[in-house]
Amino acid sequence: MQLFNVRFMNINFSKYQGTGNDFVIIDNRDGSISLSNQQIAFLCDRRFGVGADGLMLMSMANGYDFSMTYYNADGTEGTMCGNGARCLVQFAHDNGIVKENYTFIAIDGPHEASIHNSGWVHLKMTDVKSVETGADFFVTDTGSPHYVKMVSEIETYDVFKEGKAIRYNDRFSKKGINVNFVAHQGDHLFVRTYERGVENETYSCGTGVTAAAITSCLHKEGEHDIRIQTLGGKLAVCFHNLGGGHFNHIWLKGPGTFVYKSSIHIK
Secondary structure, eight states: OOOOOOOOEEEEEEEEEETTEEEEEEEOTTSOOOOOHHHHHHHHOTTTSOOOSEEEEEEOOTTSSEEEEEEETTSSBOOOOHHHHHHHHHHHHHTTOOOSSEEEEETTEEEEEEEOTTSEEEEEOOOBOOEEEOSSOEEEESSSEEEEEEOSSGGGOOHHHHHHHHHTSTTTTTTOOEEEEEEEETTEEEEEEEETTTTEEESOOHHHHHHHHHHHTTTOOEEEEEEEEETTEEEEEEEEEEETTEEEEEEEEEEOEEEEEEEEEEO
């Protein structure tokens, strides 16, 4: 019988989720972890790997408590992930970085965060400087690009079919875009999101609910506190609308929940 020499690498990881948006998180503060796109996609695979909507590396960064590197489930490096960032702040706390206020650097710049007695993590998002208004949609960037559309009967809406059609249309197919379908329900918004990189609907998207919240108040200047319902749970977005499509002091608030930790051998 012929034996094959296959080299494996042991990876210690933790699993966290933020309103059902789940992540593999790896502590890379010693700089020893370097993963290929194929290895990341394997770890995120729900049948053959750990299973997650994305993967994050927490590394050292001068002048910050840590840095965040985010990868999509398909293994490509992603843009900002709001739910992921809240989970990473909680992961940092759970792994010895215990502070009242956190600062970290991500692909879209520096962020602030804090953990509250409610169990929620408050994450400061980057300012939004423009919002495109279409016939029945908005396009903006809240750290990741988002398309926002108001719909009725959101519970039965075909998010996969309609989201995929927009994400892969002639305008957005090359770089991709996250597609959010939104409905007003009493005192809150219900948001469902098709995410690029996952190429499916996820239970929640932090930068997506942020986009939905600010576009819902596009013509209402001043301070706002918007409650959000997603398939995975409740979130809140607070911000200041300066007018003209400019928003600052944007805070995404919600849980970052530990699920389990383990290790896995990968090729």
